Amino acid sequence: MSATEQSQVLQLLEAHRDVIASAWYRSIAETSFVSLPAVEAHSHLLGLTDQAIACLLAEPFDRRRARAIGNALARLHYIDPEVLDRTQEVLGYRLVECLPLDQVVKLQPRLVLLLGGLATGFFAQARDMILAEQEQIRSADLTERQLIEKALRESQASLAEAQRIAHFGHWEYNLTKDELRWSDEVYRIFGVNPHEFDGTLDSYLGRLHPDDRAAFQKVVRESFRVGQFNFDHRIVRADGEIRTVQQSGEVIFDPDGNPAKVVGTVHDITERKALESTQYLQDFLTMVAHDLRQPLTILLGRIQMLQMLVQSGTGNLSEAEQRSLAAIEDTGGRILRLVSDLQDAAYIGAHRFGVYPGPMDLVETTRHIVEQQQSTTTVHRLHMEAPEHLRGKWDRDRIGQLLSNLISNAIKYSPEGCEVKVGVHKTGHEAVISVSDAGIGISPEHHELIFRSFSQVAPEQMRGRGLGLYISKAIVEAHGGRIWVQSESNEGSTFFVALPLE
Numbered sequence: 210m211s212a213t214e215q216s217q218v219l220q221l222l223e224a225h226r227d228v229i230a231s232a233w234y235r236s237i238a239e240t241s242f243v244s245l246p247a248v249e250a251h252s253h254l255l256g257l258t259d260q261a262i263a264c265l266l267a268e269p270f271d272r273r274r275a276r277a278i279g280n281a282l283a284r285l286h287y288i289d290p291e292v293l294d295r296t297q298e299v300l301g302y303r304l305v306e307c308l309p310l311d312q313v314v315k316l317q318p319r320l321v322l323l324l325g326g327l328a329t330g331f332f333a334q335a336r337d338m339i340l341a342e343q344e345q346i347r348s349a350d351l352t353e354r355q356l357i358e359k360a361l362r363e364s365q366a367s368l369a370e371a372q373r374i375a376h377f378g379h380w381e382y383n384l385t386k387d388e389l390r391w392s393d394e395v396y397r398i399f400g401v402n403p404h405e406f407d408g409t410l411d412s413y414l415g416r417l418h419p420d421d422r423a424a425f426q427k428v429v430r431e432s433f434r435v436g437q438f439n440f441d442h443r444i445v446r447a448d449g450e451i452r453t454v455q456q457s458g459e460v461i462f463d464p465d466g467n468p469a470k471v472v473g474t475v476h477d478i479t480e481r482k483a484l485e486s487t488q489y490l491q492d493f494l495t496m497v498a499h500d501l502r503q504p505l506t507i508l509l510g511r512i513q514m515l516q517m518l519v520q521s522g523t524g525n526l527s528e529a530e531q532r533s534l535a536a537i538e539d540t541g542g543r544i545l546r547l548v549s550d551l552q553d554a555a556y557i558g559a560h561r562f563g564v565y566p567g568p569m570d571l572v573e574t575t576r577h578i579v580e581q582q583q584s585t586t587t588v589h590r591l592h593m594e595a596p597e598h599l600r601g602k603w604d605r606d607r608i609g610q611l612l613s614n615l616i617s618n619a620i621k622y623s624p625e626g627c628e629v630k631v632g633v634h635k636t637g638h639e640a641v642i643s644v645s646d647a648g649i650g651i652s653p654e655h656h657e658l659i660f661r662s663f664s665q666v667a668p669e670q671m672r673g674r675g676l677g678l679y680i681s682k683a684i685v686e687a688h689g690g691r692i693w694v695q696s697e698s699n700e701g702s703t704f705f706v707a708l709p710l711e
């Protein structure tokens with residue numbers, strides 16, 4: 210990432226630090242974290258958010274810094290098992306949501322390192338605190354000792370619970386004794402009972418996916434030189450299931466500088482990997498859609514220019530040539546709409562769909578779209594009812610797209626000769642648009658389904674792509690509004706959209 214890109218990303222993230230910290234606070238506020246006063250907890254998290262942003266961008270990546278964030282989080286409240294899980298979820302999503310796609314792709318590996326380091330730091334701190342409590346027990350008198358022992362048992366149970374929830378385990382390998390000790394969660398991740406594992410390195414290697422074994426051994430050997438390692442690999446569980454884990458280890462050297470022990474964590478990241486590949490598909494879709502749009506737009510522009518030349522008598526084309534030109538224009542237009550829909554759907558799926566509101570007259574935009582849609586049909590009559598003006602702040606292009614979707618559906622799903630009614634009016638603090646048809650209708654059990662992506666419930670020969678209502682819903686919700694339908698099978702449909710006026 211270039212220095213300019215880095216400073217752009219930093220600016221964007223800094224502008225979102227409050228949003229990130231608030232989301233982080235909200236997500237862990239339901240846990241026992243609330244034992245801290247809200248303002249204090251929030252301001253701690255704001256500080257940690259700044260550190261996470263700095264760590265995400267610092268070159269080279271600084272593991273210690275990532276761990277320090279985990280340490281601090283555990284110091285705030287290590288006892289609650291959910292805190293770490295929620296932190297990973299919120300930071301994993303919020304730290305990149307405000308960034309452009311290409312930056313997200315570039316930052317992804319660093320984000321994984323940041324979250325991994327943070328978790329390791331969290332557990333290391335929790336472990337140290339438990340050890341400190343153990344020390345306290347040793348030096349305490351009997352009654353006090355009983356009380357502290359109880360607290361310690363609770364702490365240990367919480368740590369085990371945290372590991373279970375976050376699918377995180379810790380381990381310790383003694384090189385001299387060839388003895389590997391696992392926490393309970395490591396046994397669960399590998400799907401083995403404690404008596405089935407003899408704790409030697411060989412039997413551990415036997416549980417690795419055969420294709421990842423050599424690479425793992427190489428990484429571990431290298432760690433004896435650099436002092437630590439971070440490695441993702443597959444394991445084969447006792448029941449044969451293949452899962453992916455992330456290993457982080459730190460080498461402890463004896464006084465002569467020889468490696469004596471390796472301590473580390475193992476994190477089951479199978480589900481996260483699956484999510485990343487969905488994310489990858491979405492990114493790929495966005496990229497393809499983006500790359501296709503540009504040449505298509507140019508092509509369509511050229512065709513429209515040719516059409517104009519023909520119409521003005523300057524161009525010299527036979528009738529057959531003119532017909533094929535019109536067909537090319539029509540097909541090109543349809544491909545462009547498909548590509549735009551796919552691009553929108555990819556953005557919605559990646560939670561990166563946004564609108565750009567500005568002052569506009571809803572009635573004027575609706576009238577324009579009604580006229581445009583009327584020109585696509587000679588067999589339906591479009592009728593509009595609206596006040597003279599209804600002004601507000603919305604995204605004119607997106608509202609136009611929403612209206613085109615609803616009106617073209619009303620035309621598509623109603624028989625010839627039917628009337629389509631479009632209404633715009635004001636109720637309370639909302640502008641309400643309605644689009645009614647007397648067509649095939651939608652049975653109530655499908656009313657929610659039709660707003661999902663690629664969902665189509667109409668007879669096969671009438672169906673489109675099943676993206677129009679999905680995108681319409683996203684447009685409405687991005688404006689803070691609502692969309693719903695009233696309809697029965699064979700009794701026509703009315704789609705309503707309510708948009709806030711302020």
Ligand code: ADP
Pocket residue numbers: 614618619622646648649650651659664665666667668672673674675676677678679702
């Ligand atoms: P499509 O491209 O399939 O029309 P949409 O997302 O716009 O995709 O609509 C999803 C489904 O909702 C349609 O396939 C159709 O089954 C149903 N639908 C949408 N509008 C209407 C309508 N006005 N009348 C009846 N069914 C409709």
